[in-house]
Each structure stands twice: as structure tokens, then as C-alpha cells.
Amino acid sequence: MEKIILTGDRPTGRLHVGHYVGSLRRRVELQESGEYDKIFIMIADAQALTDNADHPEKVRQNIMEVALDYLSCGLDPAKSTLFIQSMVPELTELTFYYSNLVTVSRLQRNPTVKSEIKMRNFEASIPVGFFTYPISQAADITAFKATTVPVGEDQMPMLEQCKEIVHKFNSVYGETLVDPKILLPDNKACLRLPGIDGKAKMSKSLGNCIYLSDTEQEVKKKVMSMFTDPNHLRIEDPGQVEGNPVFIYLDAFSKQEHFDEFLPEYANLQELKDHYTRGGLGDVKVKKFLNKVLQAELEPIRQRRKEWEKNIPAVYEILREGSIKAQAVAAETLKEVKAAMRINYFDNDDMIREQEAKYQK
Numbered sequence: 001m002e003k004i005i006l007t008g009d010r011p012t013g014r015l016h017v018g019h020y021v022g023s024l025r026r027r028v029e030l031q032e033s034g035e036y037d038k039i040f041i042m043i044a045d046a047q048a049l050t051d052n053a054d055h056p057e058k059v060r061q062n063i064m065e066v067a068l069d070y071l072s073c074g075l076d077p078a079k080s081t082l083f084i085q086s087m088v089p090e091l092t093e094l095t096f097y098y099s100n101l102v103t104v105s106r107l108q109r110n111p112t113v114k115s116e117i118k119m120r121n122f123e124a125s126i127p128v129g130f131f132t133y134p135i136s137q138a139a140d141i142t143a144f145k146a147t148t149v150p151v152g153e154d155q156m157p158m159l160e161q162c163k164e165i166v167h168k169f170n171s172v173y174g175e176t177l178v179d180p181k182i183l184l185p186d187n188k189a190c191l192r193l194p195g196i197d198g199k200a201k202m203s204k205s206l207g208n209c210i211y212l213s214d215t216e217q218e219v220k221k222k223v224m225s226m227f228t229d230p231n232h233l234r235i236e237d238p239g240q241v242e243g244n245p246v247f248i249y250l251d252a253f254s255k256q257e258h259f260d261e262f263l264p265e266y267a268n269l270q271e272l273k274d275h276y277t278r279g280g281l282g283d284v285k286v287k288k289f290l291n292k293v294l295q296a297e298l299e300p301i302r303q304r305r306k307e308w309e310k311n312i313p314a315v316y317e318i319l320r321e322g323s324i325k326a327q328a329v330a331a332e333t334l335k336e337v338k339a340a341m342r343i344n345y346f347d348n349d350d351m352i353r354e355q356e357a358k359y360q361k
């Protein structure tokens with residue numbers, strides 16, 4: 001069986017370092033591993049509209065931001081198909097058929113949908129499209145016959161829901177859809193990177209992000225203002241590293257070479273953590289180190305972004321070509337889906353003969 005990746009992001013803002021450690025960095029590694037036959041990376045504009053119906057301009061503007069972030073991080077259009085969701089109308093059609101295989105109560109139980117509804121204060125006025133977006137996500141994944149979906153932890157309930165749809169479809173209409181597997185980051189700190197404010201998730205919607213495209217000064221300012229252990233008031237106080245965003249970021253980003261280069265007085269992260277826990281290590285020193293680590297990771301990304309920003313029409317061309325390619329693949333799957341459901345009325349000769357026989361009796 002072919003190994004196929006599908007993943008993507010909502011164009012609701014620029015991408016941040018949470019996306020980077022949760023999914024983007026992994027995608028580039030998988031792309032370079034050469035182990036995958038096909039890689040599809042989707043800019044989920046239709047999904048972004050489900051909770052931004054009044055702001056289509058915001059979604060439109062952010063398509064380019066996300067595309068630039070992709071290219072700057074090293075996604076390579078020669079190896080990965082980058083495309084825009086709404087340019088593949090087959091996805092909407094699949095969503096419509098899958099909707100009949102999912103109950104309202106099942107959607108209501110989806111923990112990610114639940115918490116996102118709360119976060120957005122939708123209360124009783126939840127847009128239907130938003131409520132049902134897990135179904136459209138199942139369409140995105142299955143349309144490309146994805147075997148592997150590299151995403152952050154918040155996407156786990158989406159994958160479960162997708163698998164249920166796959167099983168239901170296959171059991172009702174016959175083996176057609178491919179069962180996907182989630183690929184979570186293997187580093188615990190990357191599963192759900194917290195915000196700089198200490199909130200559980202760095203998220204565009206919460207405004208607590210360090211963006212990949214932030215300037216050096218912006219990154220520094222954000223790092224130096226980060227939430228840490230609120231009980232670590234004086235340098236000599238013992239501090240807590242668990243749940244402390246500064247140390248979680250170091251878990252997610254720091255490498256041995258960073259210690260050798262920027263903080264040689266500590267052998268590794270464990271030594272730094274031990275000192276903090278014992279007391280006698282100030283937040284400012286740790287933050288200064290984190291800033292250097294982040295700058296080292298982000299600088300090459302910023303440089304590549306500058307280059308791509310000089311050539312916006314070329315980026316559009318990449319997305320256009322990618323969307324055409326993606327559409328052809330999704331159309332093929334839709335054809336198979338309709339054949340399995342036996343609603344392919346005009347290209348099923350057996351069905352035509354069957355009907356003919358019925359009326360000629």
C-alpha cells in the first residue's frame with residue numbers, strides 16, 4: 001500500500017512555533033525522509049470560514065501568510081503538494097455524503113469541538129458548518145487516501161471521528177476508504193505547546209503566540225515577558241520546571257549544540273532544570289538562553305521568508321499547480337465513493353442493464 005500524508009492548517013493567522021513543533025517541523029522531516037509516496041499539505045480555507053464567515057478577507061489574506069510559512073520552513077513543492085482546500089470542490093461533496101453517517105450526539109461529544117465552542121463563546125449560536133467540521137476533515141483525509149496524518153494532540157478526536165466514518169462507510173458500502181493513522185510528535189513538550197501567557201495551548205485565536213515570522217526583536221520581547229513559575233519570586237527561591245512554559249519551550253526546542261554554544265556552564269537541559277529546582281537560578285538567565293535557542297531556529301526560516309516574499313506570483317503558481325494536482329486525486333476518490341454507493345448513475349452499465357431488464361419484463 002502507498003504511504004500517503006495529508007495534513008494542513010487553517011489560514012486564520014500566521015503560523016506560530018506551536019504549529020512548528022506540533023506538526024510543521026515533522027512534516028519537513030517526513031518529506032526529506034523519502035519514505036512517503038505522496039504528501040499533501042492543505043491550507044484549510046473552507047474550514048477557517050466555518051467560524052469566520054463574517055471575515056472572508058481575514059481568511060483570504062492569511063492564505064498567503066501560511067503558504068509563505070510553509071515554504072520558509074522547508075516544505076518543497078517538488079516533493080509535497082501544497083494546495084487550497086476550497087479549490088477542491090470534491091471535498092465538499094464527500095462531506096455531504098459522510099454527514100449521513102454521523103449523528104448529532106456523536107459530534108456533540110467530540111472533545112475538541114466542545115472546547116473550541118466554549119473558547120469561541122458560541123453558546124447556542126454555533127454555526128452548523130463549524131459544528132460539522134470534523135466531518136469535512138474526514139473528507140479531506142480520505143479524499144487523498146492518507147495513511148498518515150502528522151498533527152498536534154488537539155487533533156486526536158478528529159482522527160477518531162474520521163476513523164469511525166471510514167469504518168461505517170466501508171461496512172455499509174463495501175471496502176473503499178483508507179483507515180488513517182495519526183502521527184503525534186514524539187517529544188511530549190511538542191504535543192500541545194503552551195502559550196507565552198502560560199495558557200494550555202498556543203493558539204492563533206488566543207493571541208499568545210510567537211510567530212515564525214516575528215522579527216528578532218519581537219521574539220526577544222515575547223520571550224522576556226513569558227509567564228514562568230509565579231512562586232519563583234527571588235533568584236534564590238526554588239523554582240518549578242513542570243508546567244513552566246519557559247522549560248517546556250526548552251524541552252521542545254533546545255539541542256545539545258545550543259548548550260555548547262550559548263550556555264557552556266551547563267552540560268545539558270537536565271542540569272539547568274536541577275539548578276532552577278534547587279534555587280539560585282533566575283528567570284532572566286533562562287529566558288535569555290531560550291531567546292538564543294529560538295533565534296537560532298527561527299533565523300533561517302525568516303531569511304527564506306524574505307526571499308519568497310519577493311516573489312508572490314510564484315507562490316500563487318505553486319498553490320495553483322498543487323490545487324490542480326490535488327483536485328485530480330480527490331476526483332478519483334469521489335468516483336470510487338459514488339461507485340461504492342451505487343450513485344454513479346451514468347457510468348455503471350450493469351445498473352443501466354438492470355433497470356432495463358426491470359422495465360422490459
Ligand code: ATP
Binds near residue numbers: 008019190201202203
Ligand atoms: P485556530 O485557533 O484558528 O484553530 P490553531 O493555532 O489551533 O488555530 P490550527 O490551524 O487549528 O491552528 O492547527 C494546525 C496544526 O497545528 C494542527 O495539526 C494542530 O494540532 C497543530 N497545533 C496547533 N497549535 C498547536 C500547539 N500549541 N502545539 C502543538 N501543535 C499545535
Ligand code: MG
Ligand atoms: Mg485549531
